[in-house]
Amino acid sequence: xxxxxxxxxxxxxxxxxxxxxxxxxxxxxxxxxxxxxxxxxxxxxxxxxxxxxxxxxxxxxxxxxxxxxxxxxxxxxxxxxxxxxxxxxxxxxxxxxxxxxxxxxxxxxxxxxxxxxxxxxxxxxxxxxxxxxxxxxxxxxxxxxxxxxxxxxxxxxxxxxxxxxxxxxxxxxxxxxxxxxxxxxxxxxxxxxxxxxxxxxxxxxxxxxxxxxxxxxxxxxxxxxxxxxxxxxxxxxxxxxxxxxxxxxxxxxxxxxxxxxxxxxxxxxxxxxxxxxxxxxxxxxxxxxxxxxxxxxxxxxxxxxxxxxxxxxxxxxxxxxxxxxxxxx
Amino acid sequence: xxxxxxxxxxxxxxxxxxxxxxxxxxxxxxxxxxxxxxxxxxxxxxxxxxxxxxxxxxxxxxxxxxxxxxxxxxxxxxxxxxxxxxxxxxxxxxxxxxxxxxxxxxxxxxxxxxxxxxxxxxxxxxxxxxxxxxxxxxxxxxxxxxxxxxxxxxxxxxxxxxxxxxxxxxxxxxxxxxxxxxxxxxxxxxxxxxxxxxxxxxxxxxxxxxxxxxxxxxxxxxxxxxxxxxxxxxxxxxxxxxxxxxxxxxxxxxxxxxxxxxxxxxxxxxxxxxxxxxxxxxxxxxxxxxxxxxxxxxxxxxxxxxxxxxxxxxxxxxxxxxxxxxxxx
Numbered sequence: 001x002x003x004x005x006x007x008x009x010x011x012x013x014x015x016x017x018x019x020x021x022x023x024x025x026x027x028x029x030x031x032x033x034x035x036x037x038x039x040x041x042x043x044x045x046x047x048x049x050x051x052x053x054x055x056x057x058x059x060x061x062x063x064x065x066x067x068x069x070x071x072x073x074x075x076x077x078x079x080x081x082x083x084x085x086x087x088x089x090x091x092x093x094x095x096x097x098x099x100x101x102x103x104x105x106x107x108x109x110x111x112x113x114x115x116x117x118x119x120x121x122x123x124x125x126x127x128x129x130x131x132x133x134x135x136x137x138x139x140x141x142x143x144x145x146x147x148x149x150x151x152x153x154x155x156x157x158x159x160x161x162x163x164x165x166x167x168x169x170x171x172x173x174x175x176x177x178x179x180x181x182x183x184x185x186x187x188x189x190x191x192x193x194x195x196x197x198x199x200x201x202x203x204x205x206x207x208x209x210x211x212x213x214x215x216x217x218x219x220x221x222x223x224x225x226x227x228x229x230x231x232x233x234x235x236x237x238x239x240x241x242x243x244x245x246x247x248x249x250x251x252x253x254x255x256x257x258x259x260x261x262x263x264x265x266x267x268x269x270x271x272x273x274x275x276x277x278x279x280x281x282x283x284x285x286x287x288x289x290x291x292x293x294x295x296x297x298x299x300x301x302x303x304x305x306x307x308x309x310x311x312x313x314x315x316x317x318x319x320x321x322x323x324x325x326x327x328x329x
Numbered sequence: 330x331x332x333x334x335x336x337x338x339x340x341x342x343x344x345x346x347x348x349x350x351x352x353x354x355x356x357x358x359x360x361x362x363x364x365x366x367x368x369x370x371x372x373x374x375x376x377x378x379x380x381x382x383x384x385x386x387x388x389x390x391x392x393x394x395x396x397x398x399x400x401x402x403x404x405x406x407x408x409x410x411x412x413x414x415x416x417x418x419x420x421x422x423x424x425x426x427x428x429x430x431x432x433x434x435x436x437x438x439x440x441x442x443x444x445x446x447x448x449x450x451x452x453x454x455x456x457x458x459x460x461x462x463x464x465x466x467x468x469x470x471x472x473x474x475x476x477x478x479x480x481x482x483x484x485x486x487x488x489x490x491x492x493x494x495x496x497x498x499x500x501x502x503x504x505x506x507x508x509x510x511x512x513x514x515x516x517x518x519x520x521x522x523x524x525x526x527x528x529x530x531x532x533x534x535x536x537x538x539x540x541x542x543x544x545x546x547x548x549x550x551x552x553x554x555x556x557x558x559x560x561x562x563x564x565x566x567x568x569x570x571x572x573x574x575x576x577x578x579x580x581x582x583x584x585x586x587x588x589x590x591x592x593x594x595x596x597x598x599x600x601x602x603x604x605x606x607x608x609x610x611x612x613x614x615x616x617x618x619x620x621x622x623x624x625x626x627x628x629x630x631x632x633x634x635x636x637x638x639x640x641x642x643x644x645x646x647x648x649x650x651x652x653x654x655x656x657x658x
Contacts (some may be wrong), residue, residue, distance in 0.1 A: 010582075013510020015520040017374055018582050019608030046348055066543065104641030118447050182646040183343020187399060191344040252349050253339075276605040277347030294512065312433030312458060317511040 005038035006288070006324035008281035010309065012317055020254075020281040024289055024324060025198040028265065029206035031082050031172055035292070035326040041206045043217060045181060047189055048076045049197065049251030051134055052204055053166050054187070056185050057159060058137040059107060059214040061144035062093075069093070069218060071225035073137030076229025076250060079108025079128040087127055091136035094143040102153040103135045103185035107171035112232050128324045131185035132227075138187070153187045155180060160188050170203045170211070171196030181185060191194040194271050195295070197257060202269025204259035222247040235283055235304060242301050243290065253277035256286055264294040267301055284322040292326045334367035335617070335653035337603070339638065341646055349583075349610040353601040353618060353653060354527040357594065358535035359657045360501055364621070364655040369524045373511060373602050376518055377405045378526065380463055380579035381533055381547050383516070386488060387466040388543040390473035391422075398422070399546060400554035402466030405579060407560025408437025408457040415557060416456055420465035423472040425493045430455035431482040432464045432514035437485035439560050460514035462557075469514070472656050474485055484509060484515045489517050500525030500541070513581060523600050526586060531598025533588035548588060551576040563635060565613055571630050572619065582606035585615055603635040613651040621655045 005021040023038035025217040048179045055073040058065065071272055077083035091097070107114045107124045111296035117124060124131060129130035135152075138159055142149045147158045154160065159278035168175040173196045183189035220230055226240035229249065236248050245261030261267050270289055274281045309318035352367035362369055376555050384402040387394065398419040405414035417612055422424070436443045437457045446453060455461060464481075467488055471478045476487045483489065497504040502525045507513055522644040536544035557582035558578065565577050566613035574590030583603035605611045612634035620626045637648035 007644065012374060012518065013508065013512060013520065015372060015508050017510075017520075018386060018604065020605050045341060045344065055652050102642065103641070106641050115447050118444050119450075121448075157418060181343050181344060181346075182640065182644060184640045184646070186640060187645055191342065191343065207608060228413045248401075275347065276349050276607050311511065311513045311515060312435050313431065313515045314433070315511060317513070317514055 001325050003036065003038060005275065006285065006322070008284045008320065008322045009127050011319045011321070012309070015121050015135070017318070020278045021275040022281065022285050022324060023194055023275065024194040024270070024285070024326065026289075026293065026326065027198040027202040027269045029202060029267045031199050031202065032328055034243050034265065034268070035328045036093055036195070037102050037326050040193075041305060043191050044194060044255070045189050045191045045253065045257050046197045046257060046271065047183060047251035047253060048073070048131070049249045049255045049257035049271070050167065050190060051075065051249055052222070052247070053170060053200060054134055055137055056166050056211065056214055057145070057162055058141040060143050060218050067217070067221040068225050068228060069137070070221035071228040072133030074218060074222055074249065075133045075229045076130040077123070077133055077228060077248065078234060079113045079130065080108035080110050080231055081113070083133070083228060083231065085129055087136050090133060091317045092317065093207040094140040094149070096136065096139045096149065098125050100139055101129070101132055101135045102148065102187075103129040103131045105129055110228055110232070120269060127249055129185060134207060135185065135187075164188065165188055167192060167200070170200040172199050194273060197271035198269045200269065201257045201259040201271060202267065205261050205267035205269055219247050222249070235286065239286065239301065242298065243295060250285075251283065254279045254282050256282055258286070260293065260295065281322075284320055285324055288322040288324040289326070292324065332365065332367060332656050337613045337649065337651045337652070339534070340648045340650070341638070346647070350604040350605045350649065351601055351610065352523055352604065352651060353599070353614070353615050353655065354524040355618075355622065355655065356527040356531040356598045358527050358531060358596045362527070363594065364657045364658055365524070366653050366655050369522070371523045371602060372508065372520050373523060373584070374518050374520045374580070375526045375586060375600065376512060376580035376582060378584045378586035378600070379496065379519060380404070380528060380578055381551070382499060382580060383463055384466055384565070385490050385495050385540065385543055386474070386491055387470040388546050390470050391400065394552040395548070397554050397557060400557040401462030401552035403547060403551055403578065404462045404463060404558045405459040406443045406557060407439035407563060408453070408459065409439050409615065410442070412557060412560065413456055416462040416465050417617065418465045419462060419469065422480070423469040425468045425478065425613070427454050427456050429468055429478065430458070430461055430464045432458040432460045434458055438563070458514060464514065464516075475487065484517050491624055493517065493519055496521060496529070499529040501528050523602060526600035527597065527598045528600070530586045530588040530600060531596065534596035534598055535589050537578070543625070549578050551578070562625055567633055568615065568630065571627065572624060577615075579611065583608045583611050585611055585617070589622065589624065597622060610651075613649055614653055617651040617653040618655070621653065623638050
């Protein structure tokens with residue numbers, strides 16, 4: 001049964017102005033759905049929240065990979081010099097160059113880094129793409145597995161086939177239940193039920209079986225290098241250091257995945273999707289869900305999701321409220 | 330009775346990824362609601378779609394005002410040199426300076442204009458704010474009406490009181506039905522039922538009574554200077570020249586108002602609001618509504634709302650479909 005979706009309401013002068021709906025699934029270490037809001041079975045794309053899974057073949061194939069390079073492979077980075085340096089190092093490890101990256105090109109997400117390029121009259125390269133670390137890691141995973149590097153981004157390539165299987169295996173669904181689209185960076189984007197993605201994050205929170213050592217390394221890399229996962233002022237980077245035992249990853253179109261090691265109910269995996277893709281609602285939902293799961297929400301965390309709206313003149317003009325009522329199984 | 334809201338669906342690899350909901354009201358020259366989708370009575374903020382009303386006291390007080398200055402007063406401009414020149418001319422007309430503007434500051438919406446500022450290491454001024462023309466016009470309206478210019482942006486100022494009354498008068502509702510918040514540029518933002526805002530645009534399409542000459546001038550200024558209303562590549566600017574007899578105005582949080590002079594059902598006013606504030610859905614809804622109203626939709630117009638999604642590498646990764654079923658009264 002589908003419950004009522006959660007809401008994030010933007011109000012101006014006491015009148016609701018815009019409303020986002022959200023679906024949430026929470027899964028425990030045993031893989032059970034323990035709480036949800038809205039449609040926990042919604043089939044949707046984790047997008048970049050899939051990156052910890054997409055980095056698994058890399059972690060498995062390159063046991064000696066430094067943590068920072070594993071982190072950049074899991075990142076949607078902001079294109080600062082620090083991000084580029086680590087992505088470049090990972091790229092060089094397979095003897096690849098920026099011309100081998102199939103992610104395309106966009107200006108750095110970090111406004112300062114973008115302005116620096118403009119000031120120098122330089123164009124962004126594929127290395128500035130937020131997914132360049134993931135792509136560099138994919139090239140290295142191919143090289144170490146003896147798979148051709150050419151075509152590494154294509155749906156039929158052995159690496160992408162393996163990543164799809166890993167989504168199914170960790171998500172507890174059949175491979176046929178993992179549907180495939182193409183992502184903003186041209187690799188396959190997989191769609192699966194929201195609770196299956198929550199299960200993937202539960203596996204990251206409480207690794208089991210053969211994949212456990214690689215999942216442990218990914219969890220450790222993400223949390224130790226939260227700056228590399230996103231960038232200055234961005235949600236993953238700011239939130240992870242504030243919540244002990246949290247590995248979190250944003251995905252495009254307002255997806256979010258959280259692996260929580262330390263909650264009153266033990267390790268949990270969380271996945272949520274804001275139905276309209278409205279990214280601005282994400283921090284509000286993330287905090288509401290953490291609070292509902294009994295994770296202490298501090299003032300520093302609340303600053304990530306301001307309850308008041310300010311205008312261009314710095315004047316307070318409205319409020320933002322998240323109503324995310326979890327139903328417990 | 331509230332009908333089912335319209336939808337704009339973003340699909341990736343055959344799987345719906347994000348969905349926007351939309352409410353639409355269509356009003357004829359007599360002020361009747363003739364068609365709608367979703368909740369035509371939704372109380373919401375037209376935001377900058379109110380600018381033609383906010384410019385009315387200016388048009389009434391300054392009969393000799395050149396069309397381009399009246400247009401910039403109705404604009405959410407992109408901050409190009411051409412926009413700034415007209416806004417500056419309007420500002421000087423009341424002996425005001427950029428320091429008198431209460432709109433606040435943001436970088437120009439036009440990426441080239443913003444990059445130019447960055448390259449010159451200059452900071453944006455209130456003149457770059459998309460509402461600077463409206464504010465310059467408000468200062469002149471005050472000067473000509475003998476109202477103090479100081480505090481022109483405040484809720485209790487005679488100019489803002491008059492603008493609220495005009496919303497009620499043109500919208501066919503009581504003043505008490507016009508609720509007030511504060512806009513991004515610090516002047517009052519009024520909230521009223523969607524069909525009342527559609528009625529305002531119907532009045533702009535088919536002016537009547539005492540206000541008719543001023544409304545005619547505003548319609549003429551907006552359509553003759555569509556570049557000034559928004560800017561390069563933006564919806565109002567591109568759409569108006571393609572649809573004879575259309576004055577259109579975007580508002581923040583994905584509001585849209587259209588005054589249509591030439592449809593098979595005569596002059597019509599349209600207002601719609603995308604419920605979550607998702608701006609990207611607006612051109613798709615605008616074209617769907619125009620088509621439903623019997624306005625010919627050309628290939629050039631369809632290019633404003635591409636039915637396919639491309640990623641950073643220029644690859645086709647999905648589709649966008651608008652389902653806006655108007656119910657006729």
